[in-house]
Amino acid sequence: MDVLTLQNVTYKYEGTKKNVLKGIDVTFEAGKVYTIVGKSGSGKSTLLSLMAGLDICTDGVILHGKSDLKKLDRDEYRAKGIGVVFQSFNLLTNATAVENIVLSMNISESHEPDKKTFAYTLLEKVGIDKETADRKILKLSGGEQQRVGIARALSHNPGIVIADEPTGNLDTDTEAQILKIFTSLAHDEGKCVIIVTHSKKVTTIADIIYGMSDGKLVQMKQK
Numbered sequence: 001m002d003v004l005t006l007q008n009v010t011y012k013y014e015g016t017k018k019n020v021l022k023g024i025d026v027t028f029e030a031g032k033v034y035t036i037v038g039k040s041g042s043g044k045s046t047l048l049s050l051m052a053g054l055d056i057c058t059d060g061v062i063l064h065g066k067s068d069l070k071k072l073d074r075d076e077y078r079a080k081g082i083g084v085v086f087q088s089f090n091l092l093t094n095a096t097a098v099e100n101i102v103l104s105m106n107i108s109e110s111h112e113p114d115k116k117t118f119a120y121t122l123l124e125k126v127g128i129d130k131e132t133a134d135r136k137i138l139k140l141s142g143g144e145q146q147r148v149g150i151a152r153a154l155s156h157n158p159g160i161v162i163a164d165e166p167t168g169n170l171d172t173d174t175e176a177q178i179l180k181i182f183t184s185l186a187h188d189e190g191k192c193v194i195i196v197t198h199s200k201k202v203t204t205i206a207d208i209i210y211g212m213s214d215g216k217l218v219q220m221k222q223k
């Protein structure tokens with residue numbers, strides 16, 4: 001199933017002259033892991049921010065299923081359709097892991113009857129036990145924080161998970177553990193997982209690798 005389709009997507013930052021993205025055509029399907037690689041400044045994060053509904057393209061169309069992101073309620077799309085994982089985790093450091101998840105569920109107006117129990121279950125799924133879930137983020141390791149970041153992205157059960165350098169701050173072993181979670185989300189749960197990365201290790205889990213070069217996306221490998 002196609003979950004995200006980009007047709008001739010072009011983007012220029014306001015007040016600048018140069019197109020950062022130049023006519024991108026690509027389809028992302030459910031159940032697959034995609035990685036996007038490319039030099040610094042080639043436009044990867046810009047592309048992710050458009051797919052995450054944080055901005056709209058200057059030209060072209062992005063479809064979520066059959067719905068045009070330009071016409072959709074993008075707040076709703078961000079709250080329910082897509083989960084985002086950041087390199088720097090972006091968690092509330094003075095709150096506990098479980099509080100971070102519950103807060104995110106409140107923001108996305110989750111209808112889950114018992115949010116706290118659901119949050120513990122979600123955290124357990126990504127390898128965070130109850131004792132760790134009750135600790136403040138500041139007292140968790142980088143790998144644990146990223147697991148919480150993934151659980152938060154999953155808290156509204158999105159069909160698409162996008163991640164910007166999700167293992168950039170982690171050691172090799174921890175990176176491998178986090179990558180297992182992403183693989184399982186795609187292959188066992190049918191989510192569409194899109195990861196921007198500079199890490200060779202991350203590209204090894206990809207079903208499809210795209211290279212971004214000067215605002216254009218080129219398919220490099222398909223399993």
Ligand SMILES: Nc1ncnc2c1ncn2[C@@H]1O[C@H](COP(=O)(O)OP(=O)(O)OP(=O)(O)O)[C@@H](O)[C@H]1O
Pocket residue numbers: 013014016020038039040041042043044045046047
């Ligand atoms: N807010 C902005 N205003 C103007 N230009 C911007 C803005 N943000 C990014 N750019 C420019 O857009 C281009 C693409 O940037 P982008 O962050 O998408 O690249 P990237 O491939 O993600 O790089 P990196 O790997 O370093 O994160 C760069 O030339 C950058 O300078």
